[in-house]
Amino acid sequence: MNLDQAWQTFFAECAELLEEMESALLSIGHGDQCAELIRVIFRAAHTIKGSAGLFGLDGIVAFTHDLESVLDEMREGRVPVNARLVELLLSCRDHVGRLVDHAAAHPHPAGERAAPDAELVAEGIPLSVALRGYLAPSNRASAAEGAGTPGGEREGARVDARVHAGAGAGDAADLPARDGVDAGASAAAHDTSDSENWHISLRFGEDVLRHGMDPLSFIHYLQTVAEIVTVETLVGRLPVAAEMDPETCYLSFEIVFRSAADKATIENVFEFVRDDCDIRILPPHSRMDDYLALIRDCPESENVRLGEILVRCGTLTARELENALAHQAAAAAASDEVPLLGDLLVDQGAVQPKVVAAALDKQRRVSHVKAQENRSVRVDSDKLDRLIDLVGELTIAGASIGVLAQRGDNIELLESVSTLATLVQDVRDSALQLRMVKIGSTFSKFQRVVHDVSAALGKDIVLETAGEDTELDKAVIEKIGDPLMHLIRNAMDHGIESVARRRAQGKPDQGTVRLNAYHEASHIVIEIVDDGAGLNRDKIFAKAVERGLVDAGKTLSDREVFELIFEPGFSTADAVTNLSGRGVGMDVVKSNVLALRGSVTLDSKEGLGTVVRVTLPLTLAIIDGFLVEVADSIFVLPLSVVEECIEFAPAPDQQRDYLDLRGSILPFARLRDVFELTGAQQRRENVVVIRHAGRRFGLVVDRLLGEFQTVIKPLSRLFEKNRLISGSAILGSGRVALILDVGALAQRLEQEASSYA
Structure with missing residues (x-):
């Protein structure tokens, strides 16, 4: 395999797992899914640890081992979940991320162990110590349990080979038998199923002595791998003395023991007598929980089968699986109905029903995951960008061929x-769809931001999201993260009040920031809404006058006043903090959004909250355009914003740039x-009616040239300062058309209208 x-696959998977871990940690305090979220976190840490071990990343393995141990205690319910522990786990998640990033930046040759970074290792020591602090109480509890039973170890080591001749037969008569196992065995199994002991039911065949085997020697050999607690000898098969055959074995045994060995090792003790007896091995209750955990965490390989899962996790041996499959095949040959393997294993007593149910659930989930994976293919973004470029050139070439075809009279x-x-x-549409990414992945990253910033500010703030399935071009998503980060932090710092102030105003203690995304024509709108104090119009205006941005006597609308906060260096903060107050941020937000051919608007009501709307194009590559001509220049308007076209017929005495459009201005x-x-100037002009951000305005042009698939080309530095133009396009005739920035044009019209007022 290419190293x-x-x-690259390892680092991509680590990034996904770390995101899952963070998302689960941030959600662990909400809802009733705590146990499932802990399992998600554990699986992520376990997978990162195992994969890091394959690549020799010992630093990641060592640190993740402590993390995994605490998560295992949480999963078993021995360590309760609280806010302090969640904060520690979030810090551990961040440290694992830094270890992974260091490994990505310093790859090591194949076959060599990666030297962990000393500075990073030092950073992880306090976290490891804190993690082990959560393990210590559990260890002390385990030690206390052992100390509470003096002599228990010596007592458990004694082999109790008592023979209950009458009592065993009597008990067997009172209890029903199942699948050839006498009732004495069932009772013994029931008595020990919830203990920490293993249980074996041994049914030696009648000819075992004739084959030269001594049943008791196998029980003595079992002591080499186990600590026998009790041995119950069942004599239910003994005939009367006159009918006894000295070479026939009539005895059966129920054995309770302790062992750290796995099931296959215990089964191998009876290897030489395996064909002459019926052996059923039941693990202790705690071991069954381990089996369930192993099933949940076993690799999700292809074509996984029930028997393979059970053998892999150790609850079933290969011989038991082979016997069960043989019984299944025999039953299928004798009848049209084929018994389910899981039912056979449970009926034979080889596996507990709970373990089979867990394995079947794992099999279903693996099949679902594989089905989803088979429907998707990982593709490098560079290849997608190259494909989009080729599609763009194909679009231009197709338009050129169309122009040439229109010059002739060849109908075919x-x-x-x-x-x-x-x-x-x-x-073109299919290629663009390949670059579409759900914005939910970007939204999920802000949960951690809100969690950390609210803690730093001493406020109780929750982030609510909607529209996570809304799709946007990958290139746009990569560039919108920082502007959204600024807006969210600004809403938390300036917008949401302190708990005391919210109580005084009759608001709930917990403030809310909402992120919502939805489509509007060929654009996507992202709203950042908070239920905080809102904007103080008078304070903003006074600050703007102080800064010389506006004249003191000038009349501005609320929208125009609110737009002032996007001016460079503008701030109304009373004090400088680590989050705000330096006047850096909102102007950067607007610049970045404008660079994406988008727009940002703001609306606020004092005391109720603020709404910031960011409007972005769905893609930066190709759009459906509408061509217009003015003088000898051709311009492109996004077709999605064009509402209608009408003939321009101004009044003879018209002095203002307003039209009466069916009763509307x-x-x-x-x-x-x-x-x-x-x-x-053309004798006949036209007006293109534009609808943008809920408002309408018109553009007067000379000629209407119709629709055109526009491949967006970047502008040269000559047009850097002209915000009214967002790009260029090559027409089929070879001419260059300029793409108009509708948002900038709308803003210019508003400014001109306010100057008239």
Whole structure:
């Protein structure tokens, strides 16, 4: 196997497991799924530890071992979950992440052990000590249990070979027998099933003595791997004295013992007499719990079967599985109904029903996971980017062929070009869909941010999310994380009040920040909503006057005042903290959103909270555009924002840039004036009606050229400061068209309208 590929897979899986661990830790205090969440955390730590061991990452293995031990105690209910422990586990999760990142940055040659970073190891020592502190009470409890029974070890080592001739037969007569096992065995098994002891039912065959085997020698040999507690000799098969055969074995045994060996080792004790007896081995209750844990954590390999799971976890031996399969095959040959393997194993007493149920559940989950995995393929993002580039060039070439075909009168060529255009559009849509990623993965990362920041601020804040399944281009998701982080931290620091202040205002102690995502035409809208104090309009305006951003006597709408907080260096914080107060953040948010051809708006009500809406394009690669021409220049508008087109018919005495659109006022802008274009003005002009962020406005243009699949090309540095243009496109004729930034145009119209007021 390619080592580089294996390394990359290891690190990708570690990243996913660490995200699962963090998400489960942040949710562990909410709802009734605590036990399942602990199992998720344990599986993640266990998998990271095992995979790190394969690559010789001893530092990760050593630290994760302590973490896994505490999680195992939590899983068994011996260590209770509390806020302090969750904080420790979150810190441990972060440390494991740093260890993994260091390993990714310092790969080691194949076959060599990776030297752990000394500084990172030192950072993990206090965490390991804290983890072991949770293990110490459990260890002391175990020691106390042993000390509470003086002489118990010596008593347990004694072999009690008492023969209950009359009592054994009498007990057997009172209890029903099952599957050939006498009732004395059933009673003994029931008595020890919940103890810490193993139990063996031995049914020697009648010819075992004739074959030269001594049954008692096997019991003595069992003492080499076990500590026998009691031996019950069952004499239910003994005939009357006159009918006894000295070479026939009539005795059976029920043995209770303690052992650290596995089931296969215990079964091997009776290897030479295995074919002449019926052996049933029942593990102790605690061992059954271990089997259940092993089943849950066993590797999810392909084509996994029930018998393989049971053998792998040690609750079933290979011989027991072979015998059960033979019985299943014989039953299938004799009847049309094939008995289930799990039922056979339970009826034979080889496996407890609870273990079979757990193995079947594991089998179903593995089958489901494999079915999902078989439907997906990991692809490098570079390959997807290359595919999108090729699709873009194909779109441009298809448009060029369409232009050439329209110049001729060949109907068959035009039909072929039309078919080609349809196929190219389908390929384009499919290629773009490959880059779509659910935004829920980004939302989940903010749970930890809210958890840590609320603790640092001394506030009680919860993050609620909605619309996690909303899909967005991978390139957009990668760049929107930091702006959203700023907005969430700002809402927590400035928006959400302290607990005391919320109580005084009649609000619940716990503040709420909500993240919501939804589609709107060809855009995605992300809302950051808080139920905090809201924005103080007067305070913002006064600060803006103080900074010289606006004149003291100027009249501004609420929206315009709120927009001032996006100005560079603007802040209304009374004190500088680690989170805010330096005037850095909101202007960066707006710049980053504008760089993505998006927009950000803000609405607030004092005392009730604030809503920030970030509008982003679904993709940065290809859009459906609408072409317009002004003078000799061609512009592209996103087709999704074009509502309708009407003829421009201004009133003779019109002095303001407003139109009456069926009884509604429509503000408009002339693109000729916006870009200061020269050239003969057309006698007949048109207005393109745009709807953006819930508002409508018009753009006056010379000609309407229709729809066009637009491949977005980056702008040169010449256009860096022109925010009204967001990109360029190459037309089929070879001409270059400029893509208009609708959000920037809408903002300019608002500013002009306010200046008139």
